[in-house]
Amino acid sequence: MPSFASWGTPETVFDRLPGAWALERTIEGQATMSGTAVFTPLEAxxxxxxxxGRIRLADGKEFDGHRDYVFERAPGGFVVHFAETPRRLFHAIAVLPEGDALAGSATHLCTPDTYDSAYCFLPDGSFTIRHTVHGPRKDYLSATVFRRRAG
Incomplete structure (x- = not known):
């Protein structure tokens, strides 16, 4: 299997996540967020x-925000859980080659809305997460770019 720059192979993506990442998010027509994401090892x-990070709404209001998840290694990818006790599944991502990148996607039903999520691990070592949300309560696209923080 070919290597994909700093991500290696689908089996090694999970191993490359630990550490600090700068994040830039756009929620189409609603808000932006700039901040930091940190992946910290728990048990094996x-x-x-x-x-x-700092969230800025379309009307100019600003406030601090945060979010937590638990990522779990899985064959050929990873599983994302909500950070709750007991853990609750958000989605499972099978990572596959896609052009010069590695990518995976999944759908999560948060009744009554649907989250279609896509991860893309790029050759330059950055990655993106896009959540397209449709339903009677929510309808938006959230796009986040992650770049490794120096240090």
Whole structure:
């Protein structure tokens, strides 16, 4: 199997996540967020994900926000859980070659809305997550770019 720059192979993507990442998010027509995401190892095969940043709404209001997940190693990819006890599944991502990148996607039903999520691990070492949300309560696209923080 070919290597995909700093990500290696679908089997090694999970191993490359730990550490700090700068994040830039756009929620189409609604808000932006700038901040940091940190993947911290827990027990074997688990990473705590914590993002913190400044959210700016379309009307100019600003506030701090955060979100937590737990990432779990899985064959050929990873599983993302909500950071709850007991853990609850958000989605499972099978990572596959896609052009010069590695990518995976999944759908999560959060009744009554649907989240279609796509991850793309790029040759330059950055990655993106896009959540397209449709339903009677929510309808938006959230696009986040992650770049490794120096240090």
């Amino acid at each position: 095969g688990l990473l705590k994900y914590r993002e913190e």
